[in-house]
Amino acid sequence: MNSMLTISRLSRRYPQFQLHRLNLNLHQGEVMGFIGENGAGKTTTIKAILHLIRSEGEILIFGKPWEQLSREERGQIGVVLDGCHFHGSLRIPQIERMLAKIYPQWQRERFLELCGRFALPEHKKIGTFSTGMKTKLSIAAALSHNARLLILDEPTSGLDPIVRDEILDLFYEFIQEETHSILFSSHITADIEKIADSVAFIHQGQLQFVCQKDVLHDEYGIVRASRRQIEKIAPEHRVALLAQNLTCQALVRHRAQVRRDNPDLLVESASLEEIMLCMIRGER
DSSP states (O other): OOEEEEEEEEEEEETTEEEEEEEEEEETTOEEEEEOOTTSSHHHHHHHHTTSSOOEEEEEETTBOGGGOOHHHHTTEEEEOSSOOSOTTOOHHHHHHHHHHHOTTOOHHHHHHHHHHTTOOTTSOGGGSOHHHHHHHHHHHHTSSOOSEEEEESTTTTOOHHHHHHHHHHHHHHHTSTTOEEEEEOSOHHHHHHHOSEEEEEETTEEEEEEEHHHHHHHOEEEEEOHHHHTTSOGGGEEEEEEOSSSEEEEESSHHHHHHHOTTSOEEEOOHHHHHHHHHHSBO
């Protein structure tokens, strides 16, 4: 399977934060959810991928470092960052003409079709748009220059569930073309649950795991019981323990085995949100 994005030993140091030797591999036809709490290193990673900050390590897009990408290849990277980065005084026709000069394979009809599908007012200034409308405009632009790789940084943050579903449907349409791939950074795990094939979890600048979403759902479980009961679970199956008011919540691996070994305990499936919460706040 061809690799669309390969990250090896990526590091970046700030006074109060360090991204430490991150390794990721995004394959052709794959949606990778990139999750973690705010400040975990998601946006720093994306800035490094897009060559917006200096970093250590190696990043390959379409098998090449950024410096070796042709203008056409750079134009095949669609980007949606958190917030709208078009000037508020512009209108859609002005943005369309501007983007046509930037991207070698700009698709005017596609852009206008998406703006119409999103019911974006053509002759209003962007500054008057709602948050959802600005996000839709950014996505319409990212999907209108023959992109093969979408890099999304919190594209659904702050949007209501109806708008989020509409946008996720559009990403799902995009990924039906098997030569397309998406790196989807978000702290909204419900969106990742809906669309991702694999999940990469970062915490305090360090990658905790990269795993197929189906494997996560099959392997991880949640146990709610007293600490004494949870400590009876074999140590190799206990991942994290989160103390609560009356009981404890434990994240376990090899859920089926834990059930067999502990028939008196209720071992439930773990959602991505529960996995992330236990690994961030729990004792490990």
